Amino acid sequence: MDELQRIAAAFPDLAWSRARKVTEGWDHVVVILDDALVFRFPQEAPYTEALAREVEVLDHLGPRLPVRIPRYDRVAPDGSFAGYPLLPGRTLQPEVLDSLDGTAREALVDQLAGFLSALHTAPVAGTPLEQVPPSCLAEDQDDVRSAAAAHLPALLTAAELDDVERILGEVDALLAADLPDVVVHNDVYSRHLLWDDDAARLGVIDFSDMSVGDPAVDFAELYEYGEDFVRAVHERYTGPADPGLLDRAWTYQRWIGVYMLTDHFDVGKTTWEVARETFDRVRAGRGG
Incomplete structure (x- = not known):
């Protein structure tokens, strides 16, 4: 059927x-x-x-x-x-964000910061949020490391492989660290953000990967819009006070670049060209 x-x-x-x-x-x-x-x-x-x-x-x-x-x-x-x-709005691809005027962009930044702040500070005890599972980043890290070893040496240069190993090592260090634990959306990126021009309202979809983990993960893929945008959202964020949040977010964004390379082989939903473009962008640096 x-x-x-x-x-x-x-x-x-x-x-x-x-x-x-x-x-x-x-x-x-x-x-x-x-x-x-x-x-x-x-x-x-x-x-x-x-x-x-x-x-x-x-x-x-x-x-x-x-x-x-x-x-x-x-x-x-x-x-x-x-x-x-259906939630109204255009998928917030970078070119859509770039097309917004100053007023609309300010409203978008305010609403996105408000969303992350409210989600990351939502009371859990005695609510349905008690059902949200812990982050599976450690398991995903193991899968990515295995897939990287199996598939990437034949396709990347020695310098690129060194960067992959460096990124994976940085995530290992984060996994071993004592970090904040909050309810996170866990997949905040352009395809899950909708901007309704008529109402000047933001919509957020696809909560199926929600977990309890580091709030920095919800800032990671915002780097798709550039460093200035991430900082603008963070300046208005009223979630857990955390001076290292954006540095960790950038580490997670770099990890996503490696994840996408391995996903091309393990799942096949990501084309090599798209995965390679993301990996090259994160290798270029936060301003890249």
Whole structure:
């Protein structure tokens, strides 16, 4: 049974005239009906098992965050997929950010900083956030290190391999350090940020990798927009006081560059060209 058949079987009252499927994500197939309703279908058992938790957590967080987030209002009877009203807005690619005028950009920075601040300081005890699992960065680090050893020596120069090893060593040091533990989105980057020009509102999607970990991870991929943008968001951030946060965020961003190289071989969703572009950018430095 394909996704549309599953939707029709689970929600016989639901009618639509147009449907489009989005398969470019790592962990879910997404079906959008009439540009109004989003259904997410987990592709791996851990994400299916976590769906009920995600629904409950987002329902709890929705009124407490200064941005729009998904609010699931249709969950399949067997819990295998769920849907929510489409969040309006353009995907915040760097060129979209660059197109914003000063007023809109200021509003975006304020809302993004407010989102990270509210999420990172959200009370956990006695709330659905108690269900959020600990970070799996240590396990991911082991996988990346193994994949890097298996695939990268034939493709990278000696200097590049030295950089890979240096980056992995820096992450090992962070994993051994005593760092803040907060609820993090864990995948804050351009494809998960939506900017609604008409309402001047930010939307944040895809909370399926939420975990408890270092707040710096939620700043890491903001370096896609450049150092000045990251610093502007951080200046308005009122989360845990932490003078080393942006340095750690840059380390995690560099790690993502290595992760994407290995993901090309292990999962195949990332093309070598895109992975290589990210790796080259982070090797060029924070201002690169």
